[in-house]
Amino acid sequence: MLDQYAVFGNPIAHSKSPQIHTWFAQQTNQQLEYSAILAPEDDFEASAKSFFASGGLGANVTVPFKLDALVFADTLSPRARRAGAVNTLQKGKNNQIYGDNTDGVGLVRDLTNNLGFSLADKKVLLVGAGGAARGVIEPLLNAGVAQLKIANRTPEKAQQLVKIFHGLQPETQLTSGNWASLEANQFDLIINATSSSLAGDLPPLPDHLFTQQSLAYDLMYSQQATPFMLWAKQQGATQVADGLGMLVEQAAEAFFLWRQVRPKTKLVLERLRPKQD
Ligand code: NDP
Known part of the structure; x- marks a missing residue:
């Protein structure tokens, strides 16, 4: 039997992870099989237990199970513990399950390696304080x-995140606020980590947040530009990106953890991108 890996989610049929990891495996000559598992919403544990008991070596975890995976893991990476979410599981010695979070590294790699955006000394606005936002703060x-x-939208959640990550990099000014607190501010990078685009919606951000060099990044990805990306263009952002690159980069980081081989991501990203006319 080939080495077994999987992604757990609900729904899961739309997931690009099986395709991405199959391409990674072909590219790096790794003999493995990667499947998509639809876990019951109320019983991630049973599904994950059965997968690892029948020989599974590693898994990705997506909506809505990143918190269940945090609880399921026997040991955690420091970044997963601080993020409060696990998107990668690995079976280790004595069948102990290790939990990690590769989402944030995926975002930073996409920004720096694929989009050529240097983060050093930049002013960054992170919109949202859910699971995805928590995962990207530390990187x-x-x-x-x-x-x-x-x-x-709920400012208390953003305040809570400032408390958790405060002091990790003392030279960075880490603050939180509501929409009104953004008036008369400009940022080099604005990241939409809300799920508003899923509903075709947009957070009520004030005008004039972008400079001419700003990058607007929506964690969500879809065939078309998201409402946030369209709004950012209208607002004068010169660079606009969706989260497909982050998806591929977080997958590559998980693949590296499992197989100790780093796949090349650029070709995979090109194959996934819908062709532009
Ligand atoms: P959560 O449900 O954990 O958090 C949702 C966040 O969005 C909260 O901050 C919530 O605010 C806010 N929100 C929801 N609707 C609105 C709205 N209409 N207006 C303003 N704010 C809103 O979701 P996740 O953090 O897990 O996911 C967020 C997004 O990131 C999703 O689109 C997901 O697909 C994407 N994602 C992409 C990844 C990638 O690899 N590219 C990886 C992980 C996630 P409040 O706190 O007030 O409820």
């Missing part, structure tokens, strides 16, 4: 941003 701080402001 953004480690990349040397000058300021990181977290704004959220």
Whole structure:
């Protein structure tokens, strides 16, 4: 039997992870099989247990199970513990399950390697304070941003994140606020980590947040530009990106953890991108 890997989610049929990991395996000559598992919403544990008991070696975890995976793991990477979410599981010695979070590294690699955006000394606005936002804060701080402001519809959640990550990189100014607190501010990078685009919606951000060099990044990806990306263009952002590159990069980091081989991501990203006319 080939080495077994999987992605757990609900729904899961739309997931690009089986395709991405199959391409990674072909590219790096790794003999493995990667499947998509639809876990019951109320019983991730049973599904994951059965997968690892029948020989599974590693798994990705997506919506809505990243918190269940945190609880399921026997040991955690420091970044997964701080993020409060696990998107990667690995079976280790004595069948112990290790939990990690590769989402944030995926975002930073996409920004720096694929989009050529240097984070050092930049002013960054992170919109949203859910699971995805929690996962990206630590790698953004480690990349040397000058300021990181977290704004959220429920401002208390953003305040909570500032408390958790405060002091990790003391030279970064880490603050939080509501929409009104953003008035008369400009940022080099604005990251939409809300799920508003899923509903065709947009957080009520004020005008004039972008400079001419700003990058607008939506964690969500879809065939078309998201409402946030369209709004950012209207607002004068010169660079606009979706989260497909982050998806591929977080997958590559998980693949590296499992197989100790780093796949090349550029070709995979090109194959996934819908062709532009
Ligand atoms: P969560 O449900 O954990 O968090 C949702 C966040 O969005 C909260 O901050 C919530 O605010 C906010 N929100 C929801 N609707 C609105 C709205 N209409 N206006 C303003 N704010 C809103 O979701 P996740 O953090 O897991 O996911 C967020 C996004 O990131 C999704 O689109 C997901 O697909 C994407 N993602 C992409 C990845 C990639 O690899 N590219 C990886 C992980 C996630 P409040 O706190 O007030 O409820």
